[in-house]
Amino acid sequence: MQIVTATPAVTPDLDGKVADSIQLLQDAVRQFGRVVYATSLGSEAAVLTDLIFTHAPQIDVFTVDTGRLPESTLELLARIERRYQRRIRVVFPEAQRVQNYVADHGINGFYQGLAQRQACCHIRKVEPFQRAIVGYNAWVTGVRHEQSAERAEVKALEWDGRYRLQKVNPLLDWSHAEIWNYIRQEKLPYNPLHDAGYPSIGCAPCTRAVQPGQDSRAGRWWWEDPESRECGLQPRQLPGSISDL
Ligand code: SF4
Numbered sequence: 727m728q729i730v731t732a733t734p735a736v737t738p739d740l741d742g743k744v745a746d747s748i749q750l751l752q753d754a755v756r757q758f759g760r761v762v763y764a765t766s767l768g769s770e771a772a773v774l775t776d777l778i779f780t781h782a783p784q785i786d787v788f789t790v791d792t793g794r795l796p797e798s799t800l801e802l803l804a805r806i807e808r809r810y811q812r813r814i815r816v817v818f819p820e821a822q823r824v825q826n827y828v829a830d831h832g833i834n835g836f837y838q839g840l841a842q843r844q845a846c847c848h849i850r851k852v853e854p855f856q857r858a859i860v861g862y863n864a865w866v867t868g869v870r871h872e873q874s875a876e877r878a879e880v881k882a883l884e885w886d887g888r889y890r891l892q893k894v895n896p897l898l899d900w901s902h903a904e905i906w907n908y909i910r911q912e913k914l915p916y917n918p919l920h921d922a923g924y925p926s927i928g929c930a931p932c933t934r935a936v937q938p939g940q941d942s943r944a945g946r947w948w949w950e951d952p953e954s955r956e957c958g959l960q961p962r963q964l965p966g967s968i969s970d971l
Pocket of ligand 1: 843
C-alpha cells in the first residue's frame with residue numbers, strides 16, 4: 727500500500743514560500759476585508775489552516791459536515807480546534823433535503839448513477855458551501871499548480887465568477903513534498919487515512935485508498951468515469967480548493 731506521507735524531499739526554499747503565502751493571506755484581508763476559508767481537512771488544508779490561524783486570524787474558517795464523513799475526519803477537526811484553541815464553524819446540509827433524497831434514492835443512492843451522485847453532492851456539499859460564503863468578499867483555496875493542467879493556469883488572485891467572490895490561492899507554487907515537509911516540520915494534525923493510501927479524503931462511502939502510481943483522485947467516486955469525478959464545488963474548468971470535501 728502506498729504511504730503518501732513518507733519522508734518528503736528536502737525543499738530549501740520552503741521558508742520563502744511560507745512567507746509569500748502569509749503575505750498573500752494578509753494582503754487579502756487588507757484588500758478584501760471579509761475573507762473566508764472552507765477547509766476540506768485534507769493535507770493542503772492542514773497548511774492553510776496553520777497559516778491562517780497563526781498569521782491571518784481575521785480570516786473566517788468553516789467546514790462542511792456532509793453527514794457521511796469518516797470518523798477520523800471528525801476526530802481531526804476536534805484535534806485542530808484543540809491545537810489552535812479556536813472553534814471552526816461547521817455547516818450542515820438542510821435536513822429536509824437530505825431526507826427527501828434518501829426517500830427517493832435510498833441511503834446510498836449515489837451509487838446508482840452520475841445524476842444521483844451529483845444530486846447527493848449538491849445537497850450535502852454545494853448548497854451548504856454556497857450558504858456559508860454569503861456576505862464574504864473573497865475565499866481562500868488550496869489549489870496548487872502541479873495538481874493538474876487546468877490548475878497550472880491559476881493566478882494567485884482571481885475573480886471567481888461562479889461564486890462572485892475574489893479567489894485567493896496562497897499555495898500555488900507549493901509541491902506535494904513541500905506540503906508534507908511543512909506538516910512534519912510544524913507537527914500539524916492530519917488525517918491518519920493519509921498514511922493508509924488515501925491522498926484525497928472525502929465522504930467515507932465515496933473514498934477509497936489508491937494503489938501506488940495511481941492518480942491522487944483515483945480513490946474518489948472510483949466507480950465513475952474519471953472525467954466526472956468532481957463534487958460540483960469545483961468543476962475542472964474552474965478549479966478551486968474544496969473538491970476534496
Ligand atoms: S461524496 Fe458521496 S456521500 Fe458525499 S455528498 Fe458526494 S455523493 Fe454524497
